[in-house]
Each structure stands twice: as structure tokens, then as C-alpha cells.
Amino acid sequence: MKIKSYGKINLSLEVLSKRDDGFHNIDTIMQFVDVYDEVEIESTNSNTIEIVCDEEGFPKDETNLIYKGWDALKVFYDGNPGVRVKVLKNMPIAAGMGGGSSNCACVMEALNKIWKLSFSKEKLQEISKNIGSDVPYFFENKTLRAKGRGFDFYDMIEIEDIxxxxxxxxxxxxxxxxxxxxxxxxxxxxxxxxxxxxxxxxxxxxxxxxxxxxxxxxxxxxxxxxxxxxxxxxxxxxxxxxxxxxxxxxxxxxxxxxxxxxxxxxxxxxxxxxxxxxxxxx
CATH class of the missing domain: 3.30.70.890 (GHMP kinase, C-terminal domain)
Incomplete structure (x- = not known):
């Protein structure tokens, strides 16, 4: 399965307060842009995940959000969870476009189909909240206002084709x-x-x-x-x-x-x- 893993920009971002859990309360507008990594996923018999990417500085171990997404979903699957994930990076790493979070979400969405888990978008978002604050947005598909840690979403006017x-x-x-x-x-x-x-x-x-x-x-x-x-x-x-x-x-x-x-x-x-x-x- 081949997937486009789209990036986002924050049209504006306000940091409001420090939370008791160590995170911050923010208020932001999240916007998808037509810039994407290319992700290819295939099942294997390895019983584990192999992450492949030629980009310098791209982690391929358990620190990668793709690994964390796979690890969070595999507990719901009774079969062999072995997969190979190949990432062709177009977005820069650690740059504010949510590339890692997007990669994680699109792999989780793909595994939801491959493993026939039939989880709703909301269920995947709930699972992903503990992986990264940006990850839940990448199960959405439009301009949204985000508050709290960044995954309390509010509808607003959609922005396209600018x-x-x-x-x-x-x-x-x-x-x-x-x-x-x-x-x-x-x-x-x-x-x-x-x-x-x-x-x-x-x-x-x-x-x-x-x-x-x-x-x-x-x-x-x-x-x-x-x-x-x-x-x-x-x-x-x-x-x-x-x-x-x-x-x-x-x-x-x-x-x-x-x-x-x-x-x-x-x-x-x-x-x-x-x-x-x-x-x-x-």
C-alpha cells in the first residue's frame, strides 16, 4: 500500500499557559498543504516493524513515531503484526510541518485497513494522543482550530486553493x-x-x-x-x-x-x- 503523508502549517499559534501534565495549552489553526512524504507499507512474516528511509537523521528505531503508532495498534491485532514501512522524505525533519506525526497517522490508518480493525477516526485519534500532540490532526482532512494540547478541534471556515x-x-x-x-x-x-x-x-x-x-x-x-x-x-x-x-x-x-x-x-x-x-x- 502506498500513501501520501501530507504536511501541515500553523496559520497562527498562541501559547497560553503551562498545564499540570507538563504540556502547554495552545490555540492554533492547522492547515494541510500539498507537500507530502511518500510512504509504502507491506506486511511481512517478521513479527516486528522495519522502517526504511535514506534521509539523514531519520530515526528507524522505537523513537520514531511510526514505530510508536505500530506498537500502539498491534495490541489490538491477533495476527502477525510484521510490516515493512518505507518512507521517501520530502518534508524536512524537525521543522514544524508535522512530518513525523503525519507519517505516524497515515501508517496507523493503513494498518487499520490492512489488519481489518475497523476502528473509527475518533478511536485512532484517542490511541494516538499519547504518541504526540500533533498526531490526532492528521486523521482529519481540513482546516481546524485546535486548543488544549492541540487536539481539541473546532470547525471553522475551510481554506483551500490559496x-x-x-x-x-x-x-x-x-x-x-x-x-x-x-x-x-x-x-x-x-x-x-x-x-x-x-x-x-x-x-x-x-x-x-x-x-x-x-x-x-x-x-x-x-x-x-x-x-x-x-x-x-x-x-x-x-x-x-x-x-x-x-x-x-x-x-x-x-x-x-x-x-x-x-x-x-x-x-x-x-x-x-x-x-x-x-x-x-x-
Missing amino acids: PILIINNGCKVSTPYVYSKVELSKEEKMDKLIDSLNRGEIKKEFFFNSMTKVSSEVCPEILDIIKDMYDLNAKVSLMSGSGSTVFGIFGSYSDCNNAYNLLKDKYRYVFNTKAIRREYEG
Whole structure:
């Protein structure tokens, strides 16, 4: 079975408070983009999981979220749970696009079919909450507002088919480090952005990411990329998640294409893409 494992961006992200369980309460807007890893899954007689990937720095052991998803599901399966998972990485690692979480969710969804477990989306999400805060979103298929740890979802206006440029120069940012240093928001701003989006507006003054200050101290290029985006007519440019990926929303595909052509050789990862409603294959 071959699957497209789509990435996401955080259209905005607000860190509100520290939780008693050690995590943080956030308020964010999660958006699928047409950038994906390619995942191939086949059953084996090995009774275990083999993870194959040529990307440097990609873990292939029990620290990989794919392994954790397989491990969480196999207890519900009476047969031989042996599988081989091959990942062709397109998304950068540890970059704020949820690549690892997406890989995990799509493998869990595939195993749900292969093993005929017949679990609902909600059941898979419940199982995945203990694997990673981003994982439950990747069982969804549209723009959603997320609160709490990041998996209390709320419907909002769906955003599709708007041109987006995504850039990452390979700098890795530790999410736990950023959370340990981030300044908590003193006012909740997300409602203003959602009201603006409901009016069909894309106005940069309503977009924000609480983590940018800390992450840009680790990777100063984040601010350089944001400036490049605005210099090339982006309507909004912002860091996604804890970074270091930066996205730019453009008013037209011609503007986005122009920015892509001028920046594609300047940075390591440059994706000329768009906002989508995600559909899994398989």
C-alpha cells in the first residue's frame, strides 16, 4: 500500500499557559498543504516493524513515531503484526510541518485497513494522543482550530486553493526547548484572526506565532526568510509551529511562482504549493 503523508502549517499559534501534565495549552489553526512524504507499507512474516528511509537523521528505531503508532495498534491485532514501512522524505525533519506525526497517522490508518480493525477516526485519534500532540490532526482532512494540547478541534471556515510558498533552510529546532523558553500570551488573539478569515480577508496584522522569538534566536535565518517573502509581495509570512519552516501566503499564483523562482536556489527546501483539503489514498 502506498500513501501520501501530507504536511501541515500553523496559520497562527498562541501559547497560553503551562498545564499540570507538563504540556502547554495552545490555540492554533492547522492547515494541510500539498507537500507530502511518500510512504509504502507491506506486511511481512517478521513479527516486528522495519522502517526504511535514506534521509539523514531519520530515526528507524522505537523513537520514531511510526514505530510508536505500530506498537500502539498491534495490541489490538491477533495476527502477525510484521510490516515493512518505507518512507521517501520530502518534508524536512524537525521543522514544524508535522512530518513525523503525519507519517505516524497515515501508517496507523493503513494498518487499520490492512489488519481489518475497523476502528473509527475518533478511536485512532484517542490511541494516538499519547504518541504526540500533533498526531490526532492528521486523521482529519481540513482546516481546524485546535486548543488544549492541540487536539481539541473546532470547525471553522475551510481554506483551500490559496497559493503558499514554504521555505526551510535545514535548521532544526527542538520543540521542547522552544516551549521551555516561550513567553506565554497575555491576551487571546485567535478570535480576531478567525473573524477576519470569515470575512474572506488575509491580513498580516491578525496572524502571529508566539514561538517565533525563541526559534529565531536558534535559527536567525527564520527572520531572513520572512523578510524575503514580504519583499516578494507575500500577504502574510510566518513561521509554522516551533519552526524552522516559514510559509508565505500570496495573493496570486503568479506572485507565488515568481517568489519561488527567485528563492528556490537560495534555500535548501522551497515548496511552491497551496492549501488543500487532505485526502488519503490506499
